[in-house]
Amino acid sequence: MIRSFLTVSTGTLASRLLGFARDSLIAALLGTGAVADAFLAAFQLVNVVRRLLSEGALNAALIPAWLRVRDRDGEAVAAAFAGRVLGSVSAGLIAISIVIALLMPLIIMIIAPGFVGSASLDLAVQNARLMLPYLAFAGPVTVLMGLLNAQGRFALTAFSPLLFNIALIAAITTLLLWHVDATVAAWILAASVGIAGLLQLLMLLSQRSARLATPLRVSFDKDMRGFFAKAIPGMIASSGPQWLMVAGAIIASATPAAVSWLYFANRLIELPLGIVGVAMGTVLVPELTRAARSGDRDAVAHVESRALELATGLALPATLGLIVLAEPIVRLLFEHGAFGAEDSAATARALMWLALGLPAHVLIKALSPAYFARSDTMTPLLATAKGFVVAVALAILLGHFFGASGIAASIAAGAWSSAISLLRKGTREFGFSVDAAARKRLPRIVLAALAMGGLLWLTAGLLPSQAHGLIRFIALGSQIAAGIVVYGLLLQILRVASWREAAGAFKRPAQPDPGA
DSSP: OHHHHHHHHHHHHHHHHHHHHHHHHHHHHHTTSHHHHHHHHHHHHHHHHHHHHTTTTTHHHHHHHHHHHHHHHOHHHHHHHHHHHHHHHHHHHHHHHHHHHHHHHHHHHHHOGGGTTSHHHHHHHHHHHHHTHHHHHHHHHHHHHHHHHHTTOHHHHHHTTHHHHHHHHHHHHHHHHHTOOHHHHHHHHHHHHHHHHHHHHHHHHHTTGGGGSOSOOOOOSHHHHHHHHHHHHHHHHHTHHHHHHHHHHHHHTTSTTHHHHHHHHHHHHHHHHIIIIIHIIIIIHHHHHHHHHHTOHHHHHHHHHHHHHHHHHHHHHHHHHHHHTHHHHHHHHHOSTTOOHHHHHHHHHHHHHHHTTHHHHHHHHHHHHHHHTTTOOHHHHHHHHHHHHHHHHHHHHHHHHHHHHHHHHHHHHHHHHHHHHHHHHHHHHTOOOOOHHHHHHHHHHHHHHHHHHHHHHHHGGGSOSSSOHHHHHHHHHHHHHHHHHHHHHHHHHTTSOOHHHHHHHHHSOOOOOTTO
16 A cells, blocks of 8 residues: 555656646746736636546545446446446536536636626636636546556556646746736636646547446446436545635635735645645545455554554644745745745745645545545535535635635634544544554654754744745755655654665555456
């Protein structure tokens, strides 16, 4: 499991780093004005769909269903089942895209009510419509990735999202060199989103992964209706962080530039969340499904314990690092071109508050697979809905007094509300099994993370704030690298993990699926 986790995490890390490069270029191209707010509101809608469908979300329903059919009826029947899912998802998303295109003005008014009566509304509608073709490609991409993950083939699905960011970076770079008007640049960039989705689909099809879903059919029979009844709640629940950002954007749209500040701050949260959260959704669901179906409580406890250790070990130091180094990170990544010093300060403040919710987001990613493996998608959905309501209610209050920072704090509170709901329900219903090794390691992981955070806080004042960008990059990178090394040494000193074990996780072959 560790090797698969690291494979997915490495691919996600590469994608997120390219995402930073993409967003840094977007900030330089569009800044934080009305055009940027409109584009990012539309792009956030696409990002919700991306998370809703891809990056492990559909695995919650597809993998258990596909494994059950394959083990019961064989490979051919499983391929036919997958073919019906692939055809139905693709056809359904095309129809949904058409409806969304017609209703786009209403949708934008709902997710960004502050745009009503301003030029941002029309700009957001135009940008969102240009991005809609992405949905037609996202459906088949998601199904093919889920089928590959079900067979333990994580490498291709982990690295295929790189194409999305590479295509957008190429488009933004071209626009910057051409010095195109910001409004026209936003339109061209919006149209490039669909092209990026097409490239990702072509990459998967070039590997002949489509043979896992044959024959291709559109069907909404009883089996398909049952599948979608479980899939849709699970997909919505798996996209909890994005729904919370939508909740924040609804309130932030009334304040100029606040949507942009929250968007760029959240992009930094998505790096550690993606590394841990996506890997959790991709790897844990098949592992827990097999363990739960076998009835082996020790196997379930082992998977859940390792997941909790990995989540805590990666999310906690990331949280502390983002809080301590918020401003230098934001300035280095985004303060270019139309993105000024005031934008950096506001984004950094929002980032500090958003970072407080990162452990909750990761905890949700670690807890939700325990429900998905038991074919329970409604409980995570209800927890997500509760967090959304909490975030909106608090954002109305805190946003009025504290602006974007108050909205960011509300998003963090919504995440903790969802996490606590899942923890309480799971403990009451079936109990989360944490083995003795995890009970021994978890306090030591927390201690190591706090020590690393303290070191970063003590040395934060040494960073050169007015130096050349390259010097600031080297200084900040060196400080982060030193923090990682110190954290690793502390984990070894406290006997949480050794360098040999970490290297061995990459070398050991993944355990084959007995039914593959």
